[in-house]
Amino acid sequence: VHLTRVQLAWLTVGVLGLGSGCVSTRVPPVAGPEAIPIDLDEQELWEDSAKFDEYMSDRKYVYEDEALQQYVQSVAERLLPHMGESDVETTARILKDPFRNAICLPNGSVYLHSGILASLENEAQLATLLGHELSHYLRRHSLKEKRSAENRRTVANVFLGTLVVIAALGGDPAAAISLGHDANSAMESLLDHQVNGYSQDLEREADKLGFQAMVAAGYDPREAPRIFRVLMAEREAQVPEPYYYGSHPRVEERLRSYEKRLSKIKGTLAYREPGRVGKADYEEHIAELLLRNAELNLRLARVDFAREEVARYLEIAPQNADGHFFQGQVYRKHSRSPQDLALAVDSYERAVALRPEDAASRRELGLLYRSLDRHLEAKAQLDAYLEIKPEAIDRPIIESYISTLDLE
Amino acid sequence: MISRKNPLQTSRLADRRYLYPRPLAVIAILLIIGGSPTWADDDYQPLKIPAESFLNRVKVIAMEPFTVPVDVVLSGELRIKLEQILLEELENRGYQVLPSIEFDSRWQRYSEQIGGVYDPQTGIRDEEKYGIVWDFTTRELQNRFHAQAVADPNIFYRELTLYPRFGDLVNIIWKIAGNTAVQWSGSPLTERPSYVNGAWVGMGIYDAERAKLYSVGVPLGYVAVYALRGRELLPAERLLDPLDHYREVVAVVVKDLPQHSIAQSPQ
Numbered sequence: 001v002h003l004t005r006v007q008l009a010w011l012t013v014g015v016l017g018l019g020s021g022c023v024s025t026r027v028p029p030v031a032g033p034e035a036i037p038i039d040l041d042e043q044e045l046w047e048d049s050a051k052f053d054e055y056m057s058d059r060k061y062v063y064e065d066e067a068l069q070q071y072v073q074s075v076a077e078r079l080l081p082h083m084g085e086s087d088v089e090t091t092a093r094i095l096k097d098p099f100r101n102a103i104c105l106p107n108g109s110v111y112l113h114s115g116i117l118a119s120l121e122n123e124a125q126l127a128t129l130l131g132h133e134l135s136h137y138l139r140r141h142s143l144k145e146k147r148s149a150e151n152r153r154t155v156a157n158v159f160l161g162t163l164v165v166i167a168a169l170g171g172d173p174a175a176a177i178s179l180g181h182d183a184n185s186a187m188e189s190l191l192d193h194q195v196n197g198y199s200q201d202l203e204r205e206a207d208k209l210g211f212q213a214m215v216a217a218g219y220d221p222r223e224a225p226r227i228f229r230v231l232m233a234e235r236e237a238q239v240p241e242p243y244y245y246g247s248h249p250r251v252e253e254r255l256r257s258y259e260k261r262l263s264k265i266k267g268t269l270a271y272r273e274p275g276r277v278g279k280a281d282y283e284e285h286i287a288e289l290l291l292r293n294a295e296l297n298l299r300l301a302r303v304d305f306a307r308e309e310v311a312r313y314l315e316i317a318p319q320n321a322d323g324h325f326f327q328g329q330v331y332r333k334h335s336r337s338p339q340d341l342a343l344a345v346d347s348y349e350r351a352v353a354l355r356p357e358d359a360a361s362r363r364e365l366g367l368l369y370r371s372l373d374r375h376l377e378a379k380a381q382l383d384a385y386l387e388i389k390p391e392a393i394d395r396p397i398i399e400s401y402i403s404t405l406d407l408e
Numbered sequence: 409m410i411s412r413k414n415p416l417q418t419s420r421l422a423d424r425r426y427l428y429p430r431p432l433a434v435i436a437i438l439l440i441i442g443g444s445p446t447w448a449d450d451d452y453q454p455l456k457i458p459a460e461s462f463l464n465r466v467k468v469i470a471m472e473p474f475t476v477p478v479d480v481v482l483s484g485e486l487r488i489k490l491e492q493i494l495l496e497e498l499e500n501r502g503y504q505v506l507p508s509i510e511f512d513s514r515w516q517r518y519s520e521q522i523g524g525v526y527d528p529q530t531g532i533r534d535e536e537k538y539g540i541v542w543d544f545t546t547r548e549l550q551n552r553f554h555a556q557a558v559a560d561p562n563i564f565y566r567e568l569t570l571y572p573r574f575g576d577l578v579n580i581i582w583k584i585a586g587n588t589a590v591q592w593s594g595s596p597l598t599e600r601p602s603y604v605n606g607a608w609v610g611m612g613i614y615d616a617e618r619a620k621l622y623s624v625g626v627p628l629g630y631v632a633v634y635a636l637r638g639r640e641l642l643p644a645e646r647l648l649d650p651l652d653h654y655r656e657v658v659a660v661v662v663k664d665l666p667q668h669s670i671a672q673s674p675q
Contacts, residue, residue: 298617301456301615301617301620301621302457303461303465304461333616333617334465334615334616336464367547371551393522393540394522397518397522400521
C-alpha cells in the first residue's frame with residue numbers, strides 16, 4: 001500500500017487517537033480502598049441506577065412483601081462477606097414480572113423478578129443467583145462493559161474515521177460513504193451488546209465468584225447448576241422470553257459453566273458434606289408469591305406456568321382456601337378436557353369446605369354445577385352466595401339462573 | 409457500614425454529560441417494563457403464545473360485533489359482509505367461528521340485567537360490571553358452544569405524525585396508501601405530509617381471562633392528509649367500496665394465525 005504524506009499524517013493522527021481515547025477497563029473491585037475514588041463515568045452509572053430505583057418504586061412495580069424482601073436481603077448479606085469486604089451495601093427488591101430474570105445495577109440494587117423466584121426450588125439456588133448477580137456489581141462489570149464499549153467505539157470511530165478520510169483523500173468518495181455507513185453500524189451493534197448483557201468473560205467471572213461465595217457461605221454446591229436446569233425446563237412449548245435468564249442458549253452456557261465449577265470441587269469437604277439447601281425456608285417465604293405470579297402468568301396467557309405454580313403452592317399450603325379457589329379458576333377457565341372441569345369442581349369444593357363463608361368460591365362452584373347440570377347442588381351454592389353477599393352486582397343474573405334450574 | 413462515598417453527592421455530571429452516552433437507564437427501564445413491539449416493528453409478532461399452545465387451546469372462536477370509528481357509517485348489510493369475510497378467512501384456517509350475534513345477544517342481556525355497563529350520565533365504563541358481563545358471556549359461550557376464545561374485529565384510526573417520529577414514517581405512509589404516493593385532490597402529493605390519519609383493520613383474540621392470544625392491525629388506507637398547504641379529509645367508507653381491498657387486508661389479518669390441519673368440530 002502506497003500512502004501519500006497527507007494520508008500517512010492522517011493515519012498517524014488516527015493511531016495516536018486510539019491511544020489517547022481509550023479508558024482503562026482494569027478497574028478494582030467495589031470492595032477495598034481502591035474503590036473510593038469514583039470516576040465520572042461510574043458516577044453516571046450510579047445516577048442512572050438511582051433513577052431506575054426511583055422509577056421502579058414510583059410505579060409500584062415492586063412486589064410488596066416485607067418478610068420475603070428481608071429474607072432475600074438476608075441471603076444476599078450472608079454471601080457478601082465471602083465476596084470481598086463485608087462493609088458493602090446492597091438492596092434486594094422483587095419486581096412483579098412473571099418473566100424469569102434478575103439484574104444487579106451498578107449501585108448494588110438487585111432486582112429479582114417474581115417469575116424467577118417462583119421458578120427456584122430452594123435457598124441454595126437463590127444464593128447461586130444472588131452470588132452471580134452481586135459479582136457483577138462487586139467487580140464493576142457495568143463500568144467495565146461501558147468502558148469496553150467506549151473503547152471499541154473509539155477504536156471504531158478513529159479507525160474507520162481515518163480510513164474514511166484516506167479514502168476521500170484518495171479520490172474515492174463512494175468508498176468513503178460506504179465506510180461511514182459501516183462506522184454507524186458499528187455504533188448500533190455496540191449498543192446492542194449493552195442491551196443483551198455482559199460479555200462471556202464477565203459472565204464467567206461472575207459464575208466463579210458467585211459459586212465460591214455460595215459454597216463459602218455454607219450452601220450445597222450441587223444446587224448451583226440445578227437452578228439452570230430448572231430454568232431450562234421446557235414449558236408452554238418453549239415460550240420465548242425477553243430476558244437473560246429466560247434465554248435458552250445463555251442459560252445453557254451458565255449451566256455448563258457451573259457444572260464445570262462443581263466438578264472441580266468433587267472430593268472436597270464442601271462436596272462430600274454438602275451444606276444448607278433451605279427448601280422449607282424458601283418455600284415458606286415464596287408461597288404467597290407463587291399465587292401472585294400465577295395471576296400474572298394468566299394475564300399473559302401462560303396457563304401452564306400458572307398451573308404449575310398453583311400446584312406447587314398447594315403442596316406447600318394444602319389447607320389454604322385461596323390456593324384451591326385459584327386452582328379451580330385456572331382449570332375452569334382454561335379447561336381442555338372433562339378431567340379439567342372435574343378438577344375445577346374438586347378445587348372449588350375444597351375451597352368451600354375450608355372457608356364456607358367465602359362468597360366467590362360459592363358462586364364459582366354454583367355456576368360450575370349449573371353448567372354440569374347438577375342443578376340441586378347449583379341451587380344450594382348460589383343461594384349461599386346470595387346470602388353471604390346480598391348486595392352482589394350480579395344478583396339479578398344469579399336469581400334468573402336459579403329460577404330456571406330444574407329442581408325435580 | 410458503607411465503605412464508599414455516595415457518588416451522587418459529588419457529581420459534576422452536568423459539566424461532562426455530553427462526553428458519555430447514557431443509555432443505561434432507558435435501556436434498563438425498557439427491558440424491565442417490557443412492552444410489546446409496535447405494529448411498525450419488523451419483529452412484530454401477532455401471535456402472543458406459541459403456535460402449538462394456540463392450536464391446543466383454541467378451536468372455537470366467538471366473534472364480537474365489528475366496531476368502527478364513530479364517524480364511519482356502516483349499513484347493517486355492510487357490517488354483516490365485513491364480518492362474513494373475516495369469518496370465512498378464520499374458517500379457512502380450520503377454526504369454527506360463532507357469528508357475533510351469539511356473543512352480542514348474551515352480552516346485551518347480561519348487561520341489561522345488571523343495569524348497564526356504562527354510566528348513563530358520564531359514559532364512563534364501570535370496570536366491575538364490565539368484568540361481570542364478560543365473565544357470564546364467555547362462560548355461556550364456553551358451556552354452550554365450547555368457545556375458548558373471543559375475537560374483536562374492528563376498524564380503527566391511527567394518526568401518523570412526524571413528531572415524535574416513530575419507525576420509518578415514509579415507508580409506513582407508503583404502505584398505508586397501498587404502495588403508492590399519497591394523493592391530494594386526485595394527484596400524487598409531492599411534499600411530505602405533516603401527518604396522515606390511517607385506517608387499520610384490527611383483530612384481537614382473547615381467552616376467558618381476557619389475556620391476549622393474538623393481536624394484529626393491518627393498514628386499510630388513509631382517511632386524512634395534513635400538509636403545509638392544508639388538509640384533505642376522505643370518507644372512510646371509500647376504503648370499503650368495493651370490498652376487494654378489504655378482503656385482501658383481512659387475509660393479512662389472519663395470516664399469522666396457526667392453521668388447524670383438519671377443521672375439527674367442537675368437543
